[in-house]
Amino acid sequence: MLGTKIRQLRKERGLSLGELALRADCAKSYLSDIERGVRDNPSIQFIEKIALVLEVPTEFFFDKSYTTAEMLANELAPEMIELVKQLDLGWLQLTQQAASSGLTKEQFQEFIEYARWKSSQSSGD
Incomplete structure (x- = not known):
């Protein structure tokens, strides 16, 4: 679910995987793994960086009432x-x-x- 939300928001914002990784200062391969569900337990720091770039509250990724x-x-x-x-x-x-x-x-x-x-x-x- 986390990876799906990140991917959909990224696409809604018109960002490529590389652009989001660059802006969030994380590895593109790590972000790709999260989006595909290969890794499913990222750090809160990673989530905060992604939320900042995608302009959503951090809670967006945890609260089921938030949706894309x-x-x-x-x-x-x-x-x-x-x-x-x-x-x-x-x-x-x-x-x-x-x-x-x-x-x-x-x-x-x-x-x-x-x-x-x-x-x-x-x-x-």
Whole structure:
């Protein structure tokens, strides 16, 4: 699972294996082994370096509620895949956190409408 998440995020970011290894200051062969599942117990320092380069929290690799856009798209109906591809990972995770915290769609919509209203009040000053 760890290697899969790294590979999918790397591809979503448009990085080659070599580029990620270079930016994270690790051996390309070691990174390749992790991605392919040949090695499955990297150090926390390695994970922190990878997370920094891929711009995700370290918890992304340990918490099952964090997912990549590709993994989420595989779980969705075909008509939703294009929509998911247009959203960035942060928005998908925010929506997922709102739903898992018990926030209803109606409450979320009310919040959006309030935020729009508040913004229009501020710009009207």
